[in-house]
Amino acid sequence: xxxxxxxxxxxxxxxxxxxxxxxxxxxxxxxxxxxxxxxxxxxxxxxxxxxxxxxxxxxxxxxxxxxxxxxxxxxxxxxxxxxxxxxxxxxxxxxxxxxxxxxxxxxxxxxxxxxxxxxxxxxxxxxxxxxxxxxxxxxxxxxxxxxxxxxxxxxxxxxxxxxxxxxxxxxxxxxxxxxxxxxxxxxxxxxxxxxxxxxx
Amino acid sequence: xxxxxxxxxxxxxxxxxxxxxxxxxxxxxxxxxxxxxxxxxxxxxxxxxxxxxxxxxxxxxxxxxxxxxxxxxxxxxxxxxxxxxxxxxxxxxxxxxxxxxxxxxxxxxxxxxxxxxxxxxxxxxxxxxxxxxxxxxxxxxxxxxxxxxxxxxxxxxxxxxxxxxxxxxxxxxxxxxxxxxxxxxxxxxxxxxxxxxxxxxxxxxxxxxxxxxxxxxxxxxxxxxxxxxxxxxxxxxxxxxxxxxxxxxxxxxxxxxxxxxxxxxxxxxxxxxxxxxxxxxxxxxxxxxxxxxxxxxxxxxxxxxxxxxxxxxxxxxxxxxxxxxxxxxxxxxxxxxxxxxxxxxxxxxxxxxxxxxxxxxxxxxxxxxxxxxxxxxxxxxxxxxxxxxxxxxxxxxxxxxxxxxxxxxxxxxxxxxxxxxxxxxxxxxxxxxxxxxxxxxxxxxxxxxxxxxxxxxxxxxxxxxxxxxxxxxxxxxxxxxxxxxxxxxxxxxxxxxxxxxxxxxxxxxxxxxxxxxxxxxxxxxxxxxxxxxxxxxxxxxxxxxxxxxxxxxxxxxxxxxxxxxxxxxxxxxxxxxxxxxxxxx
Numbered sequence: 001x002x003x004x005x006x007x008x009x010x011x012x013x014x015x016x017x018x019x020x021x022x023x024x025x026x027x028x029x030x031x032x033x034x035x036x037x038x039x040x041x042x043x044x045x046x047x048x049x050x051x052x053x054x055x056x057x058x059x060x061x062x063x064x065x066x067x068x069x070x071x072x073x074x075x076x077x078x079x080x081x082x083x084x085x086x087x088x089x090x091x092x093x094x095x096x097x098x099x100x101x102x103x104x105x106x107x108x109x110x111x112x113x114x115x116x117x118x119x120x121x122x123x124x125x126x127x128x129x130x131x132x133x134x135x136x137x138x139x140x141x142x143x144x145x146x147x148x149x150x151x152x153x154x155x156x157x158x159x160x161x162x163x164x165x166x167x168x169x170x171x172x173x174x175x176x177x178x179x180x181x182x183x184x185x186x187x188x189x190x191x192x193x194x195x196x197x198x199x200x
Numbered sequence: 201x202x203x204x205x206x207x208x209x210x211x212x213x214x215x216x217x218x219x220x221x222x223x224x225x226x227x228x229x230x231x232x233x234x235x236x237x238x239x240x241x242x243x244x245x246x247x248x249x250x251x252x253x254x255x256x257x258x259x260x261x262x263x264x265x266x267x268x269x270x271x272x273x274x275x276x277x278x279x280x281x282x283x284x285x286x287x288x289x290x291x292x293x294x295x296x297x298x299x300x301x302x303x304x305x306x307x308x309x310x311x312x313x314x315x316x317x318x319x320x321x322x323x324x325x326x327x328x329x330x331x332x333x334x335x336x337x338x339x340x341x342x343x344x345x346x347x348x349x350x351x352x353x354x355x356x357x358x359x360x361x362x363x364x365x366x367x368x369x370x371x372x373x374x375x376x377x378x379x380x381x382x383x384x385x386x387x388x389x390x391x392x393x394x395x396x397x398x399x400x401x402x403x404x405x406x407x408x409x410x411x412x413x414x415x416x417x418x419x420x421x422x423x424x425x426x427x428x429x430x431x432x433x434x435x436x437x438x439x440x441x442x443x444x445x446x447x448x449x450x451x452x453x454x455x456x457x458x459x460x461x462x463x464x465x466x467x468x469x470x471x472x473x474x475x476x477x478x479x480x481x482x483x484x485x486x487x488x489x490x491x492x493x494x495x496x497x498x499x500x501x502x503x504x505x506x507x508x509x510x511x512x513x514x515x516x517x518x519x520x521x522x523x524x525x526x527x528x529x530x531x532x533x534x535x536x537x538x539x540x541x542x543x544x545x546x547x548x549x550x551x552x553x554x555x556x557x558x559x560x561x562x563x564x565x566x567x568x569x570x571x572x573x574x575x576x577x578x579x580x581x582x583x584x585x586x587x588x589x590x591x592x593x594x595x596x597x598x599x600x601x602x603x604x605x606x607x608x609x610x611x612x613x614x615x616x617x618x619x620x621x622x623x624x625x626x627x628x629x630x631x632x633x634x635x636x637x638x639x640x641x642x643x644x645x646x647x648x649x650x651x652x653x654x655x656x657x658x659x660x661x662x663x664x665x666x667x668x669x670x671x672x673x674x675x676x677x678x679x680x681x682x683x684x685x686x687x688x689x690x691x692x693x694x695x696x697x698x699x700x701x702x703x704x705x706x707x708x709x710x711x712x713x714x715x716x717x718x719x720x721x722x723x724x725x726x727x728x729x730x731x732x733x734x735x736x737x738x739x740x741x742x743x744x745x746x747x748x749x750x751x752x753x754x755x756x757x758x759x760x761x762x763x764x765x766x767x768x769x770x771x772x773x774x775x776x777x778x779x780x781x782x783x784x785x
Binding site for chain 1: 328329396399400401403404407408409410411412413414415434435436437438439441442443445446449453454455456457462463464465468471472475
């Protein structure tokens with residue numbers, strides 16, 4: 001048989017894999033799992049709310065929408081600084097990398113601070129996770145989002161320390177890009193949660 | 201005999217030859233092979249535990265109310281005077297299912313073989329994230345231990361069944377178990393985390409770490425199956441985790457997700473559980489199908505019949521697996537129209553499953569069959585999976601399911617697919633890849649005896665459950681003497697129990713063979729089965745880093761009896777036929 005009749009041999013070895021570095025692929029894969037986690041929570045919320053026998057409280061009746069709206073704005077700002085940190089590290093701007101990683105960690109922590117304030121106010125008025133389906137779903141969904149922000153802030157703090165030690169100098173931007181993917185995802189989830197839990 | 205030709209790729213492989221401490225090398229290792237073997241010991245341990253629990257249940261079913269042998273070892277809260285209490289029996293049922301599904305079969309299929317085989321079969325030096333892989337193992341260990349420890353706490357282990365339906369599982373007052381149920385939840389949340397980290401790793405590794413020339417269409421079917429399984433785990437596990445956490449909150453901080461008296465919806469738990477639970481069923485069978493395809497091909501000395509159809513069937517089963525969960529809930533009060541649509545989507549799964557079954561037969565058809573132990577287990581898998589698959593079609597049709605719902609017919613089905621299916625494939629895979637893992641062969645004669653006895657006693661133990669189920673024997677029933685229609689089944693229960701004891705004893709043969717061969721077995725050559733995939737082209741066991749040089753892949757995975765190769769009946773994936781067999785040109 002002639003060699004050219006064999007598809008497996010031609011002296012050529014096809015390249016495999018995506019043209020994307022492995023950490024980034026890994027983060028995208030992990031985020032798929034996170035999407036399903038929040039889909040489970042949001043889906044349960046929808047089913048419980050539509051099936052509820054008690055009347056669902058009106059927007060603003062229990063929750064303080066203005067405070068949370070400001071908090072939403074704070075979280076969106078942290079996404080902006082995250083992008084700036086990544087952009088600075090990509091072009092080798094050491095000062096910018098340090099400034100914006102620090103800013104992202106601080107703004108993320110500020111979001112958590114406002115959320116803790118909100119929880120303590122609500123608990124002070126006797127509204128807890130035991131307060132019917134409304135309380136159950138509110139605390140579970142916002143709580144898990146808060147836990148994700150907390151994890152992000154821990155990672156950003158670590159990244160800030162690394163930035164100040166020069167860990168992202170010399171165009172080493174990959175860590176910040178991967179962390180940024182997570183950060184923006186958590187931000188995006190909040191926009192959905194804010195809409196369906198607070199506004200609708 | 202042709203020599204293996206490995207072309208230099210120019211890709212440097214990092215060789216770590218520096219000495220590592222014992223702890224770094226064997227305990228907190230990040231080497232995928234060591235982690236795979238760690239998972240092997242862990243999951244075989246839980247297989248033993250799950251089996252022991254089943255033996256206790258079988259005692260009670262055969263001889264209700266009679267003191268157990270060694271029954272005095274159990275505390276008063278479980279078995280006073282050696283006689284099993286109903287609460288303890290239901291804990292046994294629950295924990296048998298939990299251990300077998302989550303800690304034995306799932307860890308054996310995915311924890312062991314995905315870790316061990318994926319990098320070797322795709323020609324990668326290790327997983328994409330080795331340390332994450334180590335973390336995934338070390339989360340699974342405490343997870344299993346927490347589940348095991350729940351037997352020792354006040355109130356005993358979880359007693360709401362492995363499905364933990366609410367509201368029984370949601371309020372400690374209902375089941376009489378509080379701490380045990382919460383430990384069950386925490387254990388599974390941890391296992392879910394371990395599984396998600398593992399899946400992320402497997403998927404990323406397969407996407408980005410394949411050797412040059414290892415195209416998607418050249419991956420061994422085992423890798424395909426494990427890859428698709430990882431996607432199932434990645435997408436299904438987090439939904440279970442969310443539901444489990446809600447259940448935990450219902451138990452502990454007074455939320456009302458699944459408790460009807462305060463507006464919650466028990467049916468929501470069933471939806472969340474089975475949205476995970478049905479993909480989970482395919483997590484437990486797809487890798488087994490991959491192993492079987494590979495073993496049947498090697499044992500028949502023929503390429504897998506219909507490779508692309510096999511891949512397509514794996515993907516189709518996985519996709520359909522996400523839209524059929526409602527067939528577990530025909531009796532739950534769900535809208536009957538919804539039930540019909542779930543029935544149709546479930547029946548459709550028979551098509552890709554049948555494609556696989558016929559392709560396995562096509563693979564063996566007119567092959568040069570070698571009946572070694574892995575091959576016997578693979579053939580056993582096909583036979584028993586067909587029985588389990590056919591009873592699955594029965595149950596998929598709602599009118600029949602209403603009749604046999606929650607009876608031993610279901611128990612028979614699940615054991616035909618999980619024991620006759622998954623576990624037979626696992627045994628085959630252990631016999632097949634043991635030489636690669638430990639560098640020694642398992643004993644062939646005792647392997648065959650193990651197969652024959654397992655096959656006989658498995659069928660004796662589980663086939664009669666079909667008829668018991670049709671006769672109305674209820675699943676999870678503690679005392680069969682209480683009803684007239686179940687009291688008549690006592691003779692069959694005795695037969696099943698004796699067969700189950702015998703089946704459990706065959707595990708001793710396996711254990712002796714396994715541990716004996718590890719130290720005393722015949723030294724294994726690199727490629728004892730004359731197989732084609734990449735892992736057989738390395739020494740047994742492979743070194744840290746797997747390859748001296750990254751291998752180059754030239755063709756598909758199952759090239760047996762290739763017409764261009766004249767001097768042997770196999771062609772490794774990294775061999776070029778014109779070099780192996782120049783006479784062919």
